[in-house]
Amino acid sequence: MTETPAAGLLAPHAPAPGDAYVGDPAVRAEWDRRYADRQQLWSGRPNGALVAEVAGLTPGRALDVGCGEGADAVWLARGGWDVTALEVSGVALERAAGHARDAGAAVRWVHAGLAEAALPPGSFDLVSAQYPALLRTPDAAAERALLAAVAPGGVLLLVHHAGMENQPAREGDVDPADYVWPSMVAELLDGAWDVELDEQRPRIAPDGGAGAHHTADVVLRARRLS
Known part of the structure; x- marks a missing residue:
C-alpha cells in the first residue's frame, strides 16, 4: 500500500519555505x-519528561508535534528514531533544520498545523x-489527530504545564480556554488504549528558554492496543 505523503512535508535537513505551509495563516504569523x-x-536541550519517558522504548518511527x-527532534534522531517533526512556524523550522544539520541528524520536517497535516494514520510508534499550543475546536480535531497518528502498539506522550487549563485569561496573553490540555485528550481514550x-x-526543566518558570x-x- 502506498502511503499518502503529509501535507507540507520537506526533505531531511531542508529549511521550510513559506509557501509549503498548510494550516491557518494567522497561527503561522503569530508563531513566526x-x-x-x-x-x-x-x-536548545530536549525536554526532561521526554528523555525520562522514552528511555525504555525501542526506537521506531516518531512524530514530534510542535517541534519548535x-x-x-534532534535528540530523538540521534537516539536512533526515524523522526518526523511538525511545526507551524517557518522561522522555527529554519532554526530546527540548521540544528539538525549541525548535529548530523536526519529529520523530516512538516510545515503545517497538526489537524491540517494529513499525516498517514497509525504511522508512528511514538507521538x-x-x-503543544494546539487550538481547541468543537470537533476536537487536534485531539483526534494526535490519537490517529499513533500506530498499534505505539505510545502517545503528551506533556503540559500543570494548572494552566484552569487559569483565567490575562490581558494581552493567551486564553487557556482556547487550547487543548491533556485532560481533554484523556477523555477520548477508550478500550483501544492502555493509560500507562x-x-x-x-x-525536569532545561536551563533557560521560555517557560522555564513552570515547575x-x-x-x-498511553499505549494504543489496536
Whole structure:
C-alpha cells in the first residue's frame, strides 16, 4: 500500500519555505512573530519528561508535534528514531533544520498545523507533544489527530504545564480556554488504549528558554492496543 505523503512535508535537513505551509495563516504569523522576536526562544536541550519517558522504548518511527527549534527532534534522531517533526512556524523550522544539520541528524520536517497535516494514520510508534499550543475546536480535531497518528502498539506522550487549563485569561496573553490540555485528550481514550501514566509531577526543566518558570508537569502516556 502506498502511503499518502503529509501535507507540507520537506526533505531531511531542508529549511521550510513559506509557501509549503498548510494550516491557518494567522497561527503561522503569530508563531513566526514570537520566534522572530528572539534569537533563540527555547533552551536548545530536549525536554526532561521526554528523555525520562522514552528511555525504555525501542526506537521506531516518531512524530514530534510542535517541534519548535528542534531540540527534541534532534535528540530523538540521534537516539536512533526515524523522526518526523511538525511545526507551524517557518522561522522555527529554519532554526530546527540548521540544528539538525549541525548535529548530523536526519529529520523530516512538516510545515503545517497538526489537524491540517494529513499525516498517514497509525504511522508512528511514538507521538510526542511537549507543551503543544494546539487550538481547541468543537470537533476536537487536534485531539483526534494526535490519537490517529499513533500506530498499534505505539505510545502517545503528551506533556503540559500543570494548572494552566484552569487559569483565567490575562490581558494581552493567551486564553487557556482556547487550547487543548491533556485532560481533554484523556477523555477520548477508550478500550483501544492502555493509560500507562497520567499524573502531575515536578518538571525536569532545561536551563533557560521560555517557560522555564513552570515547575510542574502533567504527563499523559498511553499505549494504543489496536
